[in-house]
Amino acid sequence: MEALSLSEIEQGRYLSPRGPIGLMKRVYKYVLPEVRECLQFWRQDAEGIPDPELRKQALASIETKQFHCEGGGIYAAGNLSMRHILIPLIVAYQTISDYLDNLCDRSTSQDPDDFRLLHQSMLDAIHPEASPVNYYALRSEQNDGGYLHRLVRKCQEMVALLPGYSAAVQEIHDLAVLYTDLQVYKHINPDLREDALKDWWKEEGERAPHLHWNEFAAATGSTLGVFMLFLASCDPGLSSSAASSIRAAYFPHVCGLHIMLDYLIDQDEDRAGGDLNFCNYYDNPDIMLNRIASIVEWARKDVRNLPETSMHRMVIEGLLALYLSDPKVSEQREVRSVSKRLMKGSPLTRLFFFVHSRWIRKHMY
Structure with missing residues (x-):
């Protein structure tokens, strides 16, 4: 990765970008090229996986979900001087997430114990002292040639280099546990998953009692809170209370907005694949629109008290722009209608990111 020059550091370019133009300059110059460099490394690694099904899902996850890593890489733009740690860490962690999501979505198993063991890798990845185990022990496909272990170890190596990580690790662990629970419950037998998710919500939903069960579940499915805490951990002076405030500012509303938008544009695709979609649990599109609009406002309010507030506001506007500009929107009549209404009266920042x-989709893919 290209190192920052002394003049760039003296000019403050290692600090959080102040506006959308500065952010996009960093995205084009640093984030996108370096994320893609990391992804190419993991793509080549995945090509060597001996088991054909594991190899197929690993390669498919990188091919079809590259934009997840690119979006997560935005957090490295918040501290360019630490991007040599943040970008490999974010890419490896998100690649584990996307790979396991593929394995569970298109699984040869519906065993919750299998899903939980697979996702133990995401918990091990955030604890440098953890010893990787055989995460495939409860499924027939076993031999990935060490691919998942290498991803876990890369994360462990990177988090160990973050000077403020000890103050954030408990908050990161908490989000990772919720993420793991969601992945277990939403991938079990379709006849059982809704009841399982609602039972889980009864146990955990007090964290956000104003959210519906599907909205709470969606919030647990985002990795953005983890990535923000990775960024915060670049600060050697980070305190546990500051990390807790950051987690609270991201979970549930910023995280929930992220995944609700993801599900919004994937409704036809999920219907065809028989996959659970959290946007399908509203009585009509107007209710869905109003709930997503409310989550947007809650998210904006939550980030107001964070340091570098402009960065977090840009994340929120960027999420709306990224998902509502997706080509899948124009292919679904109801989604197109909801998207137009969400974009109506958009601030200039959102329109900037929309364009x-x-x-990026037209010229860089």
């Missing part, structure tokens, strides 16, 4: 999201 750039379309440009």
Whole structure:
């Protein structure tokens, strides 16, 4: 990765970007090229997986979900001087997430113990002292040639280099546990998953009692809170209370907005694949629109008290722009209608990111 020059550091370019133009300059110059460099490394690694099904899902997850890593890489733009740690860490962690999601979505198993063991890798990845185990022990496909272990170890190596990580690790662990629980319950037998998710919500939903069960579940499915805490851990002076405040500012509303938008544009695709979609649990599109609009406002309110507030506001506007500019929106009549209404009266920042999201899709894929 290209190192920052002394002049760049003296000019403050290692600090959080102040506006959308500065952010996109960093995205184009640093984030996108370096994320893609990391992904190419893991793509080549995945090509050597001996088991054909594991190899197929690993390669498919990188091919079809590259934008997840690119979106997560935005957090490295918040501290360019630490991007040599943040980008490999975010890419490896998100690649584990996307790979396991593929394995569970298109699984040869519906065993919750299998899903939980697979996702133990995401918990091990955030604890440098953890010893990787055989995460495939409860499924027929076994031989990945060490691919998942290497991803876990890369995360462990990177988090160990973050000077403030000890203050954030408990908050990160908490989010990772919720993420793991969601992945277990949403991938079990379709006849059982809704009841399992609602029972889980009864246990955990007090964290956000104003959210519906599907909205709470969606919030647990985002990795953005973890990535923000990775960024915060670059600060050697990070305190546990500050890490807790950051987690609270991201979970549940910023995280929930992220995944609700993801499900919004995937409704036809999930219907065809028989996959659970959290946007399908509203009585009509108007209710769905109003709930997502409310989550947007809650998210904006939550980030107001965070340091570098402009960065977090840009994340929120960027999420809306990224998902609502997706080509899948125009292919679904109801989604197109909801998207137009969400974009109505958009601030200039959102429109700026909307244009750039379309440009990136057209010219960089």
